[in-house]
Amino acid sequence: MNDARIAALGEFTYGSGQAGEDMLFVTVGTGIGGGLVLDGRLRLGAIGAAGEIGHHTILPDGPPCSCGANGCLETLVSGPALARAGSALMMQGLAPRLSELTQGDPAKVTATLMASAALCGYQAVAAAIESAAKYLGIGIANAVSVTAVRRVVIGGGLSSLGEMLLEPVRRELLRRVRMFPAEFVTIRISALGEKCGALGGVALAAQQFDSNANPEFARTDQALA
Numbered sequence: 001m002n003d004a005r006i007a008a009l010g011e012f013t014y015g016s017g018q019a020g021e022d023m024l025f026v027t028v029g030t031g032i033g034g035g036l037v038l039d040g041r042l043r044l045g046a047i048g049a050a051g052e053i054g055h056h057t058i059l060p061d062g063p064p065c066s067c068g069a070n071g072c073l074e075t076l077v078s079g080p081a082l083a084r085a086g087s088a089l090m091m092q093g094l095a096p097r098l099s100e101l102t103q104g105d106p107a108k109v110t111a112t113l114m115a116s117a118a119l120c121g122y123q124a125v126a127a128a129i130e131s132a133a134k135y136l137g138i139g140i141a142n143a144v145s146v147t148a149v150r151r152v153v154i155g156g157g158l159s160s161l162g163e164m165l166l167e168p169v170r171r172e173l174l175r176r177v178r179m180f181p182a183e184f185v186t187i188r189i190s191a192l193g194e195k196c197g198a199l200g201g202v203a204l205a206a207q208q209f210d211s212n213a214n215p216e217f218a219r220t221d222q223a224l225a
């Protein structure tokens with residue numbers, strides 16, 4: 001498992017997934033990763049890559065991605081993508097608050113500083129965050145349409161944006177998921193925050209221990225598939 005799948009296991013076992021519902025976990029930080037829980041199990045697939053939401057195409061001719069494709073979700077919404085947008089606004093003179101916060105150094109722009117500038121009323125910065133969040137919403141709506149999960153949990157560094165991120169995501173979900181009642185899909189920020197990866201490791205170790213000690217009741221097989 002990679003870090004995103006481990007984090008999904010942690011969130012499902014100890015955080016927002018404790019209700020046991022099917023869950024899509026999306027971690028948004030330097031890139032986008034994900035993990036998918038269906039029927040009470042974290043689904044890994046044959047090569048362990050199930051739930052890898054960051055590299056599905058949102059814009060066919062969009063920015064080049066590290067994976068070699070173009071317009072992947074994580075090229076449009078991630079910490080670095082948002083920082084690039086903020087730096088561009090600063091260079092255009094559209095975000096004086098960002099200039100103050102970074103002492104005029106575009107390399108110091110972060111998503112957190114952009115959120116601060118947006119809260120101070122700088123509309124161009126708020127629009128950049130909303131645009132990124134909208135792309136995230138489109139990506140999540142696509143995933144929800146395919147998997148029919150009832151719960152989406154967002155973790156990673158950009159989850160600190162809170163409602164600034166969630167509100168456009170909810171809006172896109174309601175707008176684009178039309179084959180079943182999207183209003184029953186809950187979207188929330190990770191309850192575990194930075195701890196979900198470590199607690200996912202704990203959950204995995206506990207399952208392995210249980211499996212070794214009681215092979216006839218191998219809970220690893222129950223939680224992972």
Ligand SMILES: [Zn+2]
Pocket residue numbers: 054055056065066067068069072
């Ligand atoms: Zn990609």
